[in-house]
Amino acid sequence: IANAIIRAYLDDQAGARTTAARRATDALSGRLEELKERVRQAEDRSETYKAQNNIVSASGQLVNEQQLTELTNQLTAANAKADEAKARLDQIDTLRHGRADAGAIAEAVQSQTVAGLRAQQADVLRRKAELTARLGERHPSIADINAQANDLQQQIDRETGRLAQAARGDFDRAIATREALRKRLDELKLEAVTTSQALVRLRELEREVEASRAVYQSFLTRSRETSEQERVNTANV
Numbered sequence: 001i002a003n004a005i006i007r008a009y010l011d012d013q014a015g016a017r018t019t020a021a022r023r024a025t026d027a028l029s030g031r032l033e034e035l036k037e038r039v040r041q042a043e044d045r046s047e048t049y050k051a052q053n054n055i056v057s058a059s060g061q062l063v064n065e066q067q068l069t070e071l072t073n074q075l076t077a078a079n080a081k082a083d084e085a086k087a088r089l090d091q092i093d094t095l096r097h098g099r100a101d102a103g104a105i106a107e108a109v110q111s112q113t114v115a116g117l118r119a120q121q122a123d124v125l126r127r128k129a130e131l132t133a134r135l136g137e138r139h140p141s142i143a144d145i146n147a148q149a150n151d152l153q154q155q156i157d158r159e160t161g162r163l164a165q166a167a168r169g170d171f172d173r174a175i176a177t178r179e180a181l182r183k184r185l186d187e188l189k190l191e192a193v194t195t196s197q198a199l200v201r202l203r204e205l206e207r208e209v210e211a212s213r214a215v216y217q218s219f220l221t222r223s224r225e226t227s228e229q230e231r232v233n234t235a236n237v
Helices: 002-052 063-096 112-135 140-229
Strands: none
Touching (some): 002 140, 063 140
């Protein structure tokens, strides 16, 4: 009889603990659903705010910051290209107006046609000097040589004019590209300022998300503990 009373008492105590643990687990489970919904809503608010303010990140960096870096590098390259195009155009114009020797700026006139015409012109002028020395300036042959030299000069002028036109086109395109990059860079800078201001509010939303997750995780852990207590007898009666 005494042993039966003891067993009945222990069973009653174990049942009471199990019932208490089950009630705690049920209460925590109901609370968990509410907390889970709160986390989801906080995450939705954060993601919606990102989308509304065009806050996108990749590899741990905001996309507009990456674009700013890339555009800055592109603008630097565009400036260098525009400067090179302007220098080449100026050199060709200098050559066309006879203010410099062709050999001094040959790198600006990278044309086999001009080089060939220059070589022919040099040969004609050499023959003219030889004939002038032997026959005199009034000899009919000198007139033919002069006509050849003039014709070659006209061909050189036409070719350098074509080169100048091409150089002008390259320069204009380089300037247009540079200005387009500058305009886009200015737009991105304004967007970056707006994004920086929006990040303040986004950090607040993210803190809300983290706080909600922390509370949810705490309740989830406690719920698992009470669930295990239903199956474990820790009585020391």
